[in-house]
Structure formats: structure tokens, C-alpha cells
Amino acid sequence: xxxxSQSPSNKVTEKGKDVxxxxxxxxxxxxxxxYRQSLGQGLEFLIYFQGNSAPDKSGLPSDRFSAERTGxxxxxxxxQRTQQEDSAVYLCASSSDFAGGTDTQYFGPxxxxxxx
Amino acid sequence: GNSVTQMEGPVTxxxxxxxxxxxxxxxxxxxxxxxxVQYPGEGLQLLLKATKADDKGSNKGFEATYRKETTSFxxxxxxxxxxxxxxxxxxxxxxxxxxxxxxxxxxxxLLTVNP
Numbered sequence: 001x002x003x004x005s006q007s008p009s010n011k012v013t014e015k016g017k018d019v020x021x022x023x024x025x026x027x028x029x030x031x032x033x034x035y036r037q038s039l040g041q042g043l044e045f046l047i048y049f050q051g052n053s054a055p056d057k058s059g060l061p062s063d064r065f066s067a068e069r070t071g072x073x074x075x076x077x078x079x080q081r082t083q084q085e086d087s088a089v090y091l092c093a094s095s096s097d098f099a100g101g102t103d104t105q106y107f108g109p110x111x112x113x114x115x116x
Numbered sequence: 117g118n119s120v121t122q123m124e125g126p127v128t129x130x131x132x133x134x135x136x137x138x139x140x141x142x143x144x145x146x147x148x149x150x151x152x153v154q155y156p157g158e159g160l161q162l163l164l165k166a167t168k169a170d171d172k173g174s175n176k177g178f179e180a181t182y183r184k185e186t187t188s189f190x191x192x193x194x195x196x197x198x199x200x201x202x203x204x205x206x207x208x209x210x211x212x213x214x215x216x217x218x219x220x221x222x223x224x225x226l227l228t229v230n231p
Contacts, residue, residue, distance in 0.1 A: 003159075004159075031217065033217070033218075033219075035219075042221055042222070042223040042224065043205065043207075043219075043221035043224075045218045045219065045220070048217055048218065056217075056218070059218075091159070091160065093160075095217075097217075104162055104165070105162075105219060106162070107152075107159045107160035107161070108159050109158065109159040110159055
């Protein structure tokens with residue numbers, strides 16, 4: 001079966017523009033996660049979805065960041081008014097979550113965001 | 117809070133050399149421990165994991181043992197290959213505090229294996 005897919009693979013934008021990053025989890029996986037990988041901060045947790053709800057948004061760095069998930073499947077991470085410090089690789093992961101969030105997380109290839 | 121510290125790279129080895137990448141952690145309770153690998157141009161892949169003390173995870177010739185007494189999960193391989201060149205991440209997932217789904221990662225170690 002297909003793994004986690006993300007689009008676009010690369011995104012270059014100008015400071016102040018909005019961007020949307022998309023994640024398609026593995027079919028049947030109820031849990032979905034967003035992480036950010038940057039040179040200065042390493043890999044950081046952003047948000048966790050269980051179905052369509054997000055019980056943990058604690059990692060979102062500012063109110064310019066938001067995410068939604070529809071139909072228990074595709075998720076979109078939106079960054080408004082992008083800043084240069086938002087440049088990073090945004091990783092999505094999913095898991096089956098049968099064990100209450102403790103199943104193995106499978107990662108997508110990431111979206112590399114560059115803010116000029 | 118939870119944290120993971122792994123040895124900083126880059127690590128450069130010759131083919132067939134022995135590899136150790138150190139990883140120590142801070143966490144309450146009994147976390148699960150993981151090693152993920154990121155090959156050039158690819159996404160993160162789970163390499164191995166251990167969910168309780170003294171468990172040994174193994175895969176593709178790599179091994180790591182969950183040592184609670186030293187809060188460590190060092191990655192080892194007896195004979196590395198050029199194809200093992202990648203970035204290796206140590207990670208933990210806590211089992212308390214209601215956030216047992218969140219992975220906390222180390223900063224990654226770049227391994228380069230020369231023929």
C-alpha cells in the first residue's frame with residue numbers, strides 16, 4: 001500500500017504570503033501528526049489529530065499556524081503571513097492508533113518550505 | 117519535560133568499521149525508544165524500537181538496547197556499509213502526562229561511510 005504522501009515537495013514563497021501544505025496519511029490510519037525539521041531546532045512536534053479533531057496543538061509556534069483535517073484523512077497545514085524563520089522541512093506522519101496513540105508513526109517525505 | 121541527547125556528528129567511517137552512536141534521554145515513567153533513519157532525499161524511516169527496559173531492538177544489522185539504569189539507547193552496528201550513509205535520529209515517546217503520542221527527537225547524527 002501507499003505510504004504517507006505530502007505535497008508540494010518544495011515550496012518557495014515570499015515573506016508575507018500564505019502557504020498551504022498537504023498531507024495524505026496511510027489509508028485507515030486515524031492518527032496524524034505534523035512535525036517541523038529545521039537546522040536550528042531539529043525535529044519539533046507541531047500538532048496531533050485523532051480523526052478530525054486536534055487534541056494537542058501545543059507545538060504550533062504562533063497563531064499564524066493552523067491545521068485542519070477533513071474526513072479523517074487529508075490534512076492541511078496553513079501558515080499565514082510567512083516569515084523567514086518559517087523556512088524548514090514540514091513532515092507529516094500517521095499511525096493506526098489502535099493502541100491509543102502508541103503505534104508506530106510512519107513519516108512522509110516532507111515539504112521543504114523556503115521563505116525569501 | 118522529555119528530552120533526547122545524541123552525539124553530534126558528522127561521523128565518518130570506512131566500510132566494515134564498527135559504529136556506535138550514543139543516545140541518552142530524560143523522561144518520566146517508562147518511555148518507548150526509537151531510532152529513525154533518514155537516507156539522502158528520503159523521509160524518516162523507523163529503524164528499530166524498544167518499549168521496555170532491557171529490550172533490544174534490531175534491524176538491518178543495527179542494534180540498540182534500552183538501558184533504564186543509564187537512561188541510554190545507543191545504536192550499534194558491527195560492520196557498516198556505504199549504503200548506511202544517512203542521518204540517524206534517536207527519539208522517545210513518553211507514556212505519561214497524556215501526551216504519549218508525541219515523539220521527542222534528538223538533533224540527528226550524520227553518518228558517512230566511505231568505501
